[in-house]
Amino acid sequence: MVLEENDVSEEILGEYKEYSKKRVFFFLLSFILLVSLALFSLTLGPANISVSEAVSTIFGANTSNRLNVIIWNIRVPRVLAAITAGAGLAVVGAAMQSILRNPLGSPFTLGISHAAAFGAAFSIIVLGAGTTQSKTADAVVLSNPYLVTISAFVWSLVATFVILLLSRYKNASPATMILTGVALGSLFTAGYTALQYFADDVELASIVFWTFGDVARAKWIDLGLILMAVIPATVYFLRKSWDYEVLDSGDESAKALGIDVEKLRLFGMLISCFVTALIISFVGIIGFVGLVVPHMVRRVIGGNERYLIPSSCIVGAVLLLASDTVARTIISPIVLPVGILTSFLGAPLFIYLVIKGREYW
Amino acid sequence: MKLEIAGLQFSYNSIPVLDDVDFELKKGEMLTIIGPNASGKTTLLKCINNILNPQKGSILIDEELLNTLSMREIARRIGHVPQPGTESFPTTVFDTVLMGRKPHGAWKPNRKDLEKVSKTIEKLGLEGIAMRNIKEISGGQKQKALIARALAQNPEILLLDEPTSSLDLKHQLDVLDVVKKQTRNGITVVMTMHDLNLAARYSSKILMLSDGKIYDAGDVDILNSKNIESVFGVKVDIVQRSGRPIIIPEEAVV
Numbered sequence: 001m002v003l004e005e006n007d008v009s010e011e012i013l014g015e016y017k018e019y020s021k022k023r024v025f026f027f028l029l030s031f032i033l034l035v036s037l038a039l040f041s042l043t044l045g046p047a048n049i050s051v052s053e054a055v056s057t058i059f060g061a062n063t064s065n066r067l068n069v070i071i072w073n074i075r076v077p078r079v080l081a082a083i084t085a086g087a088g089l090a091v092v093g094a095a096m097q098s099i100l101r102n103p104l105g106s107p108f109t110l111g112i113s114h115a116a117a118f119g120a121a122f123s124i125i126v127l128g129a130g131t132t133q134s135k136t137a138d139a140v141v142l143s144n145p146y147l148v149t150i151s152a153f154v155w156s157l158v159a160t161f162v163i164l165l166l167s168r169y170k171n172a173s174p175a176t177m178i179l180t181g182v183a184l185g186s187l188f189t190a191g192y193t194a195l196q197y198f199a200d201d202v203e204l205a206s207i208v209f210w211t212f213g214d215v216a217r218a219k220w221i222d223l224g225l226i227l228m229a230v231i232p233a234t235v236y237f238l239r240k241s242w243d244y245e246v247l248d249s250g251d252e253s254a255k256a257l258g259i260d261v262e263k264l265r266l267f268g269m270l271i272s273c274f275v276t277a278l279i280i281s282f283v284g285i286i287g288f289v290g291l292v293v294p295h296m297v298r299r300v301i302g303g304n305e306r307y308l309i310p311s312s313c314i315v316g317a318v319l320l321l322a323s324d325t326v327a328r329t330i331i332s333p334i335v336l337p338v339g340i341l342t343s344f345l346g347a348p349l350f351i352y353l354v355i356k357g358r359e360y361w
Numbered sequence: 362m363k364l365e366i367a368g369l370q371f372s373y374n375s376i377p378v379l380d381d382v383d384f385e386l387k388k389g390e391m392l393t394i395i396g397p398n399a400s401g402k403t404t405l406l407k408c409i410n411n412i413l414n415p416q417k418g419s420i421l422i423d424e425e426l427l428n429t430l431s432m433r434e435i436a437r438r439i440g441h442v443p444q445p446g447t448e449s450f451p452t453t454v455f456d457t458v459l460m461g462r463k464p465h466g467a468w469k470p471n472r473k474d475l476e477k478v479s480k481t482i483e484k485l486g487l488e489g490i491a492m493r494n495i496k497e498i499s500g501g502q503k504q505k506a507l508i509a510r511a512l513a514q515n516p517e518i519l520l521l522d523e524p525t526s527s528l529d530l531k532h533q534l535d536v537l538d539v540v541k542k543q544t545r546n547g548i549t550v551v552m553t554m555h556d557l558n559l560a561a562r563y564s565s566k567i568l569m570l571s572d573g574k575i576y577d578a579g580d581v582d583i584l585n586s587k588n589i590e591s592v593f594g595v596k597v598d599i600v601q602r603s604g605r606p607i608i609i610p611e612e613a614v615v
């Protein structure tokens with residue numbers, strides 16, 4: 001049968017819509033997974049709580065004071081922190097990979113996390129922002145968390161600017177950028193080690209404790225602050241996702257398609273850096289989420305930023321929440337900081353992706 | 362769409378690449394810029410697309426100065442077909458062509474964009490590979506996909522940077538036929554090319570660049586042995602066949 005002209009283009013359109021549906025379906029599936037995982041996670045812990053008890057407590061139908069306290073003061077903030085941090089880090093990772101046109105781009109591999117860690121140590125030791133109140137890790141309190149956040153942010157800005165300058169003025173290749181990131185990472189690690197050497201034991205405890213990424217640390221107010229960064233950043237990257245998709249086709253192509261490439265890069269890097277610094281300074285270093293999640297999503301639905309960015313957001317939340325759930329139950333009653341687990345999990349996963357997903361590097 | 366270029370001058374780090382380039386092109390003409398490597402062909406193309414900003418001179422599109430237009434406005438008028446191979450992450454042919462709607466669209470594509478893209482894909486005969494990964498199709502198909510993307514921009518001017526350089530014989534003709542067809546819809550075409558015979562066959566005008574200056578410009582008959590010898594440093598024999606020159610290279614002039 002000979003197709004009429006219109007039929008052919010209708011058919012192409014239909015095919016594309018079918019394909020887009022699959023990408024939307026993946027997003028929805030991840031979302032459902034996230035919600036169920038969140039509910040499941042609320043039931044886990046030293047106190048036995050059933051799903052129905054958890055749900056009724058959340059909707060205010062439960063009057064048991066004990067349940068209310070456990071759910072609202074311990075488990076919900078923790079679950080929400082895992083979701084927000086995971087979502088934020090993954091969105092930022094996806095954006096950075098596009099901004100730097102590099103599959104290895106992430107706040108972690110570019111030394112920005114190290115810079116933030118250095119910034120935190122700097123504020124604790126030089127600016128005196130941290131004190132511990134007892135010997136147990138949970139009681140370590142940063143007397144001025146905002147100073148730590150600001151310091152982490154400022155120092156991660158320094159790392160960002162070095163990388164941006166290099167890519168802007170030296171026309172650096174992706175490999176050069178990553179190497180610069182690695183160099184910056186070790187430079188900040190060196191600085192961080194030096195600061196530790198001069199720290200007293202209280203300060204040292206604060207620093208060491210700080211570097212174990214742990215979502216349990218985030219209190220309601222911290223959560224609010226992280227959300228105030230993660231939500232606008234996610235909205236920004238969603239609104240710009242088509243721009244980033246065009247950027248993926250090359251700088252010159254993007255310019256020819258009317259994209260202000262420099263501006264898009266600069267804003268993207270600044271926002272990514274801000275979000276990373278904020279998340280890290282509240283929950284500590286959580287590696288590999290930003291790097292691995294976009295690759296996982298790309299392997300399933302392809303590299304289109306319009307679908308990659310929203311899906312990465314959800315999958316990032318799923319991954320960190322799942323990791324945290326495992327971390328607090330795997331050797332119960334000891335609760336592992338999730339940062340340790342993501343690194344254990346992320347490295348082999350990343351190696352697997354490098355071996356299996358060679359099509360774009 | 363009329364394109365006028367006057368007194369164009371461009372240098373990279375004060376090394377002049379283009380010097381005093383003037384030319385004019387009418388709607389529906391097909392101009393090929395030829396010249397040896399490093400003669401400034403690609404630079405000229407990038408200046409016309411405002412990817413590079415010339416230090417001196419003016420580029421006018423329908424009597425409007427190019428550098429007074431925003432990047433988006435330029436992208437709605439000029440379609441650019443780069444040399445393939447710069448994309449960093451896998452994407453489908455459809456999504457690639459869809460990028461051509463970006464300068465017209467909001468923050469995400471709408472139904473009209475999708476329809477326009479489907480029609481463009483059909484027009485270029487890419488329907489069989491619309492959902493394939495752009496990195497996994499042949500060079501000829503990729504070139505066509507990039508042309509489709511530029512056409513999805515709905516441009517009045519189409520710029521192509523060596524569109525045939527990595528293609529086999531059939532695809533060279535195939536791609537240039539597609540481009541030629543666009544001139545009949547009133548699109549003005551400017552391209553760079555190394556193959557003089559293809560240039561002679563398809564162009565309505567030729568611009569010969571040598572060291573950033575226009576050596577000669579005009580109809581295909583400027584492709585004569587004297588011009589080619591002094592610009593390319595190669596002795597050639599030229600035979601006329603069905604009204605156009607066929608250039609047969611003989612030896613390089615030492």
